[in-house]
Amino acid sequence: MIFRKKGFTLLELIVAMAILGLLAAGLLGNFMNSQRKARDAQRKSDLKQIQNALEAYFNDHNAYPSDSGGQVAGIDWGSVFSDGVTNYMQVLPQDPQKDSGMHYYYDQTQLGQGYRLYACLENREDKDFYPSGYGGTNCGQCLDPDDRCTYGVASSNESL
Secondary structure, three states, rough: OOOOOOOHHHHHHHHHHHHHHHHHHHHHHHHHHHHHHHHHHHHHHHHHHHHHHHHHHHHHHHOOOOEEOOOOOOOOOOOOOOOOOOOOEEOOOOOOOOOOOOOOOEEEEEEHEEEEEEOOOOOOOOOOOOOOOOOOOOOOOOOOOOOOEEEEEOOOOOOO
């Protein structure tokens, strides 16, 4: 009677581990890309909500709020956007990556008759990604070497 050892050879184990490693790396890459896309979708949604609040402010004051260091009327991102009488937003949204130093950027134009609002997109393949970044903006820790913002929206009378 011949006894055969049961189990895997070292070569079989190495091949199996290599295949599992490749699969894990591929899945991790897809997961990270999905997270970037989700954060970018959140940024676009946030800027749209801020635009709506800015339009409501304009309707009440016939001017957009002033800018102060990239902030709306000097209000910290994540705080209440209010003129003291009306709350335009309970929470002025913050960038989803605020802990990494990224933030939105607001710029009032035309003496209060226009504005530009910016964010930093992480997904370079996004159709709205502006690869050279918008000059004069700083979204902090952005992909651009000078931290210039790579996505923007503006009032209807303003261009980016």
